[in-house]
Amino acid sequence: MDVPADDLLRSAPLRRKLARSILTWFDGAARDLPWRRTRDLYCIWVSEIMLQQTQVATVVGYYERFLAAFPDVRTLAAADEARVLRLWEGLGYYRRARQLHAAAKQVVAEHGGEFPRSYEAVRALPGIGRYTAGAILSIGLDQRLPILEANTIRVLSRLIALRDDPRSTQSQLTLWSVAEAILPAERCGAFNQALMELGSEICTPREPQCATCPVAVCCAARAQGLTKEIPLAAKKTEYTDLTETAVVVRRGNKFLVRQCQPGERWAGLWDFPRFASAAVADESWLTSAREHLASWLGVQIEPIAHLTTTRHGVTRYRITLQVLDARYVSGKVADDLAPPSLRWVTLAELAEVPLCVTGRKITGLLAEKKTKQKSPVQKKPARTKVKRAQPTR
DNA sequence: AACTCGGGGCA
DNA sequence: TGCCCAGAGTT
Known part of the structure; x- marks a missing residue:
C-alpha cells in the first residue's frame, strides 16, 4: 500500500484533521435532500434502497x-x-421494491413494527x-459504521492513490478499512454523507474540482497528479443485441396483459405479451407472431x-422491440391471477397496473391513438371516475 | 472472486 | 452509444 494510506490509517491527528475538514465543508455545502430532513429509520431506509x-435526481420524486x-x-x-x-x-431494479416490501413484513413480524x-x-x-x-444506522442513529459505495470508492481511492x-x-478490503479508519467518533452519519457528497x-469521475476540495492537501492522487487515472476505469460492458416482439391484443375496449413471472425480467410487473423474434417487421414476422401467440397463450x-x-436497454442487453397491433379472434384466456397470469384490462385500468417502462410507453401510444380516433359523434357516457396516471419521464 | 441481477439517465 | 449510478445476492 502507498505511504499516504498508511499515514491515514496510522496517524490519529491526521484522521481527525481530515474528518474535521470534511465535516466543516459539508456543513456549508450539503444539498437539501428530502431524506436529510428526517432521522426516521424507515424513511432513511426507503431512501437508501x-x-x-440510482442517481439522486431520479430518486427524489419517487421518494x-x-x-x-x-x-x-x-x-x-x-x-x-x-x-x-x-x-x-x-x-428499475424492481427486486429492490419486492425485497423492501418483504423486509417491511419481516420488521412487523419480528420486530413489532419497529425498525431494528x-x-x-x-x-x-x-x-x-x-x-x-x-x-x-450511521445516518439515523450516529452509530459508528463505515460505508463504501460508488462515490466514496472514488474519493477514498484518490485519497490513498x-x-x-x-x-x-x-x-475492497483496503477501502472498507480506510472508510472505517477515517470515521470520526462523533457525527458519523454526517461524515458518511459528507464523503458521498x-x-x-467535488471528487467527480471526470475533472474533479480539486481547487475547491476541502481535503485536497491530503489527497495522494492529487499529489502524484493521478486524479485522472484513479480510480482505474471499469472494463466496458459488452452488449448483446436482442430483438423482441410485443403484441397488443385488442378485444373490444380491453387489452391482454401478462404478469412477468419469477425468473423472467421485470418479475411481478405486467407487460404486453412479449417474446424473442426476428429482427424485421415483415410478412413472416406477422405469421410467426400469430403462431407464437397461439402456441404460447392459446x-x-x-x-x-x-x-x-422502440429500443431500450436492460442491463447488458440492447433490445429492439417491435410492437404489433392485433385483434383478438378466439381462444380462451383464463382471466385470473394463476400463472401465466393473463388479464384483459381497459386503458383506464392500466393506470393502476404496474407495467414495465416499455409497457407504459405502449399504453401511452394506445391512449393517444384512441383520442385521435374518437369522432365527436360517438360520445360515450362520461366516466365519473378519472384515474390519474403517474407521470412518466 | 466473479457474475448476475435482468435498469435507467444523461452527455 | 458509452459511462455512470448512495449495491445485493449467488455461484
Whole structure:
C-alpha cells in the first residue's frame, strides 16, 4: 500500500484533521435532500434502497410519492405488492421494491413494527447489505459504521492513490478499512454523507474540482497528479443485441396483459405479451407472431398493423422491440391471477397496473391513438371516475 | 472472486 | 452509444 494510506490509517491527528475538514465543508455545502430532513429509520431506509445504483435526481420524486403512500413500516407491510410496484415503476431494479416490501413484513413480524437498531438485525433484512446497513444506522442513529459505495470508492481511492482496480476483492478490503479508519467518533452519519457528497459534487469521475476540495492537501492522487487515472476505469460492458416482439391484443375496449413471472425480467410487473423474434417487421414476422401467440397463450389473433419500433436497454442487453397491433379472434384466456397470469384490462385500468417502462410507453401510444380516433359523434357516457396516471419521464 | 441481477439517465 | 449510478445476492 502507498505511504499516504498508511499515514491515514496510522496517524490519529491526521484522521481527525481530515474528518474535521470534511465535516466543516459539508456543513456549508450539503444539498437539501428530502431524506436529510428526517432521522426516521424507515424513511432513511426507503431512501437508501431507492438510491442503490440510482442517481439522486431520479430518486427524489419517487421518494416523496412513496412515503406519501406508505408513511410507515406497517402501512408498507400491509400494502398490495401491485401498489408498491406501481410506485416503483420506472425506477428499475424492481427486486429492490419486492425485497423492501418483504423486509417491511419481516420488521412487523419480528420486530413489532419497529425498525431494528442493531447492525446484525438490519443486515439480516432482505435487500440490505453492508453499505445499506451502515448507511441507515450511521445516518439515523450516529452509530459508528463505515460505508463504501460508488462515490466514496472514488474519493477514498484518490485519497490513498489506489493503483489497483477498486472493484477487486483486495481493494475492497483496503477501502472498507480506510472508510472505517477515517470515521470520526462523533457525527458519523454526517461524515458518511459528507464523503458521498464530496464524491458526487467535488471528487467527480471526470475533472474533479480539486481547487475547491476541502481535503485536497491530503489527497495522494492529487499529489502524484493521478486524479485522472484513479480510480482505474471499469472494463466496458459488452452488449448483446436482442430483438423482441410485443403484441397488443385488442378485444373490444380491453387489452391482454401478462404478469412477468419469477425468473423472467421485470418479475411481478405486467407487460404486453412479449417474446424473442426476428429482427424485421415483415410478412413472416406477422405469421410467426400469430403462431407464437397461439402456441404460447392459446390465443388466436389477426394482425392489424405494425404499431411502433422502440429500443431500450436492460442491463447488458440492447433490445429492439417491435410492437404489433392485433385483434383478438378466439381462444380462451383464463382471466385470473394463476400463472401465466393473463388479464384483459381497459386503458383506464392500466393506470393502476404496474407495467414495465416499455409497457407504459405502449399504453401511452394506445391512449393517444384512441383520442385521435374518437369522432365527436360517438360520445360515450362520461366516466365519473378519472384515474390519474403517474407521470412518466 | 466473479457474475448476475435482468435498469435507467444523461452527455 | 458509452459511462455512470448512495449495491445485493449467488455461484
